[in-house]
Amino acid sequence: MNNYELMVIFTPVLSDEDFKAAQKKFAGLVTENGGSIVAENAWGLKSLAYPIQKKTTGLYWVLEYIAPSDFNEKLKIQLLRDESVLRQLCTKLDKYAVEYNAKKKSGVKTGTEKAVEA
Numbered sequence: 295m296n297n298y299e300l301m302v303i304f305t306p307v308l309s310d311e312d313f314k315a316a317q318k319k320f321a322g323l324v325t326e327n328g329g330s331i332v333a334e335n336a337w338g339l340k341s342l343a344y345p346i347q348k349k350t351t352g353l354y355w356v357l358e359y360i361a362p363s364d365f366n367e368k369l370k371i372q373l374l375r376d377e378s379v380l381r382q383l384c385t386k387l388d389k390y391a392v393e394y395n396a397k398k399k400s401g402v403k404t405g406t407e408k409a410v411e412a
Contacts, residue, residue, distance in 0.1 A: 295360050297332070297387040299395075302373065303352035303380045306339060313353055316378055321357060323372060329361030333399060346380045358387070358395060 337354035366384055373382045
């Protein structure tokens, strides 16, 4: 079992219900295949760096999960088949990234915060 982080950019024309349904669909796919979800974060509507399919914004969603290594190919196929997905990126997290994410979620200083001037 490895730690992974999945970032998906959905088309901005999805309604809130469709966006939540898509999130639930892919999160359920992880748990159905023997994985577990560590964290889920819907960033919402953000501007894209460059247009994708003539769209300048997208609905961002980040999922951190633990799953067997052979599962990612199944997940990739499902993401590519879904027409509401503009882009997706799955990254394997090393032990330092897992530790960093855990610290960030718990509120402990990670050392990468910007200094606030008085």
